[in-house]
Amino acid sequence: MKKTFLILIFLCSYLLTAQSQIAPNTVVTPPEKVLFTFQKEYPGKVAVWTLKYVGDDDDEIRYEGKFKTNENTESLAVYDNLGVLKAFETQIPLSMLPQKAQSYLKKNYPPKAIREIAVVVDDKNKTTYEVGIEKDSKFYDVVFDKNGGFDVIVQKD
Structure with a gap:
């Protein structure tokens, strides 16, 4: 009986702990500072917010707001928990x-492999271009610098 009771207590505490943690890429409501900054920078826009852990030890939180800048263009604004725009x-x-x-892509990838293209400006005002490529059922970001020079390929999960 004591063992059953002890197992039940451990199970309940495990379930309560698991419920209090937010899984990455789950739709969330960001802190007031993040919402205030977003609404100030993009008035009238409505974003769908997700949470992402970054940093060497996944110890930093980023709030990603995906929204439409116009009817054909999607954008993503990334903030830290203090409402500072990170990208x-x-x-x-x-x-x-x-x-x-463009020349690099034409030489190395068929046109149908390209899934998405984006320009990214980070908090240090560094501009890069990310091209989403699908190859062998895996998704990669091919990254170029502001002049179009090849930088790196990053496999996405």
């Missing part, structure tokens, strides 16, 4: 990539 990403057509990046 802004927006979709662009292939023609807006620097010529050097």
Whole structure:
């Protein structure tokens, strides 16, 4: 009887602990500071917010607000928990990539492999271009610098 009671207590405490943790990429409501900054920077826009853990030990929280800047363009604003904008990403057509990046893509990937293209500006005002590529049923981001020079390939989960 004591063992059953002890197991039941451990099970209940485990379930309560698991419920209090928010899984990454779950739709959330960000802190007031984040909402205030977003509404100030993008008045009239409505974002769907998710939570992401970043940093060397996944010890930093980022709130990602996905929204439409116009009827055809999706954007993503990334904030820390103090409401500081960490990055802004927006979709662009292939023609807006620097010529050097376009040449690299044409040489190395078939057009049907390209799934999405975005320009990203981080909090240090560094501009990069991310091109989502699907190859062998895996998704990769091919990253270019602001001049279109190849930077790195990152596999996405």
